[in-house]
Amino acid sequence: MWKYILKRFLLMFPTLLGVAVVIFVLIRVVPGDVVELRMAGDRGAVSEEALAKERARFGLDRPVWEQFATWLLGVARLDFGRSMWTGAPILEEIKLRFALSLQLAVMATIVAVLLAIPLGVIAALKQDTWVDYAVRIFSIAGLATPSFWLGIVFILGLLIIFKWLPPMVYTPFWVNPWQNLLQLIWPALAVGYRYSAVATRMTRSAMLEVLREDYIRTARAKGLVEKLVLSRHALKNAMLPVLTVIALEFAFLIGGLVVTEQVFNLNGLGLLFVQAVAHRDYTLTQALVLLVASAFIFVNFLMDLMYAWLDPRIRFR
Amino acid sequence: MAVRVEAIREVREPSRWIRAVRDFCRKRPLGAIGAAVVVLMLLVAVTAPWLAPYNPVTVDFGAMLAAPSAKHWLGTDAFGRDVLSRLLYGSQTALIVGFGAALIGATAGAVLGVGSAYFGGRIDLYLQRLMDIFLSFPLIILALAMVAILGNNLPNLITAITIPMIPRCALVTRSSALAIREMPYIDAARAAGFGHARIMLRHMLPNVMAPYLIMLTAFLGQAILLEASLSFLGLGVQEPTAAWGLMLRGAAVEFAEAAPWMAVFPGLAISLAVFAFNLFGDSLRDALDPKLRTL
Numbered sequence: 001m002w003k004y005i006l007k008r009f010l011l012m013f014p015t016l017l018g019v020a021v022v023i024f025v026l027i028r029v030v031p032g033d034v035v036e037l038r039m040a041g042d043r044g045a046v047s048e049e050a051l052a053k054e055r056a057r058f059g060l061d062r063p064v065w066e067q068f069a070t071w072l073l074g075v076a077r078l079d080f081g082r083s084m085w086t087g088a089p090i091l092e093e094i095k096l097r098f099a100l101s102l103q104l105a106v107m108a109t110i111v112a113v114l115l116a117i118p119l120g121v122i123a124a125l126k127q128d129t130w131v132d133y134a135v136r137i138f139s140i141a142g143l144a145t146p147s148f149w150l151g152i153v154f155i156l157g158l159l160i161i162f163k164w165l166p167p168m169v170y171t172p173f174w175v176n177p178w179q180n181l182l183q184l185i186w187p188a189l190a191v192g193y194r195y196s197a198v199a200t201r202m203t204r205s206a207m208l209e210v211l212r213e214d215y216i217r218t219a220r221a222k223g224l225v226e227k228l229v230l231s232r233h234a235l236k237n238a239m240l241p242v243l244t245v246i247a248l249e250f251a252f253l254i255g256g257l258v259v260t261e262q263v264f265n266l267n268g269l270g271l272l273f274v275q276a277v278a279h280r281d282y283t284l285t286q287a288l289v290l291l292v293a294s295a296f297i298f299v300n301f302l303m304d305l306m307y308a309w310l311d312p313r314i315r316f317r
Numbered sequence: 318m319a320v321r322v323e324a325i326r327e328v329r330e331p332s333r334w335i336r337a338v339r340d341f342c343r344k345r346p347l348g349a350i351g352a353a354v355v356v357l358m359l360l361v362a363v364t365a366p367w368l369a370p371y372n373p374v375t376v377d378f379g380a381m382l383a384a385p386s387a388k389h390w391l392g393t394d395a396f397g398r399d400v401l402s403r404l405l406y407g408s409q410t411a412l413i414v415g416f417g418a419a420l421i422g423a424t425a426g427a428v429l430g431v432g433s434a435y436f437g438g439r440i441d442l443y444l445q446r447l448m449d450i451f452l453s454f455p456l457i458i459l460a461l462a463m464v465a466i467l468g469n470n471l472p473n474l475i476t477a478i479t480i481p482m483i484p485r486c487a488l489v490t491r492s493s494a495l496a497i498r499e500m501p502y503i504d505a506a507r508a509a510g511f512g513h514a515r516i517m518l519r520h521m522l523p524n525v526m527a528p529y530l531i532m533l534t535a536f537l538g539q540a541i542l543l544e545a546s547l548s549f550l551g552l553g554v555q556e557p558t559a560a561w562g563l564m565l566r567g568a569a570v571e572f573a574e575a576a577p578w579m580a581v582f583p584g585l586a587i588s589l590a591v592f593a594f595n596l597f598g599d600s601l602r603d604a605l606d607p608k609l610r611t612l
Contacts, residue, residue: 293454296453
């Protein structure tokens, strides 16, 4: 087992390095650079020398591989440098938004789990009845509805029906929990619906598969109460793929709510990413993508370990 | 007793395709409904110039933010453009991007997946690592970065949406192709002296059709959603082209309270379109390969 863990752990790094290379190159291929954009304010008054001097300040005049090596050495020491646009340390920039994005992701996950597991189990138990059809239509609709539009509809509905708008200025949870929840529950519901759709479908199909297994028939044959068959034998075994989907979606939610954050005027990591790309803020874009990708890769790693722990066959493959 | 032999009337068996379609409709009513909506949408997109009551880009300052009425069924937007006409024309954009991105993405993915499985060894290992890297980016973030690089006209938008789809399809087709590679007929083809390209194209690709079609239909809806998101951010289709995501941008949100029709109808169009594609795709997956449950 330890050998497997170590192997799997070490395998994360080539992928992370690959992500680092890809985003480092990608963001530099985008036309225009941060210096040009920053100086575009005083149009025409910028000389080539001033541009070159500014580029040299960021080290953009050095060979690309050297820039990459410098950046990577910094990252290895958890020093992501400063934002090329605002000049603030990147960890500060990210810390400001991380709490909000994380809270939103957690709330959306809660919404998703509360919806998905009961719905998915019921649909599987009543396969091919109207209940199953209703759940499937509800979940396919969840996949089809853009979260950002659902957000607009929520705001609109509250405004027209209750003449009330959720607060549009972010209040941290520890300052005023009520105010904070009033604001974040709407985006959490909008995102959670789509997220629950993914999880509901997985719960349903995993349950259907497990219910056909021999050990379920054995459990029933030995006269176990149906409730226990379902909770102890079926659900427990069906949860693994469901958990995987939920965990992977969660990892993506932290930085991937680009559009929903825009609708709700939330200053989270997604919005920061859009701004970073728009400003060609190389250092910030790189740090953000690396953060989101590491979250995803790490969750993947944890899931693999769990599978291996639960299913010894995987360890020895 | 004389037996009169009547001329045997030839019972014409309906062709294989017609039978398959009929079976699909009977066994999977939800999928058939989805397919019907998709066909309807295709018809609307093709006949938009005749269906639309107004020109979708004509600005009419006399009719700004008009509520739905007999004249403008779904109202007008902040430039006095007819919302219904823009919705109808918007289906063209959605379908072009959807079909374009899904076809290219799924095909490229299938070719990579089959190639990776066929050659195995080093090539497989490196390709898989490369796919892992691209899979670690959220869909929207990779698409956003691609749009920033390529610039946002329609072909570039399609490319940007295609890129994040390729590794997802490659992953699925590879796992099916791995099983096919071990089949005796592949050995036979190799023994007969066929080249790699011929074996992959003629013997392996047709046998991964099921996962390919499943991924294709799944991508169709996703591509439309992704296009809408990018256009909503102002990074996709540009004004004055009619596109659903674009219609939700700017004025639709600003004047949402005074003119809710601007914000509601385009979103409904997106949801309905993606819903239909998913409904169809889901049933197709159940029919072709019930064990596959990715996406």
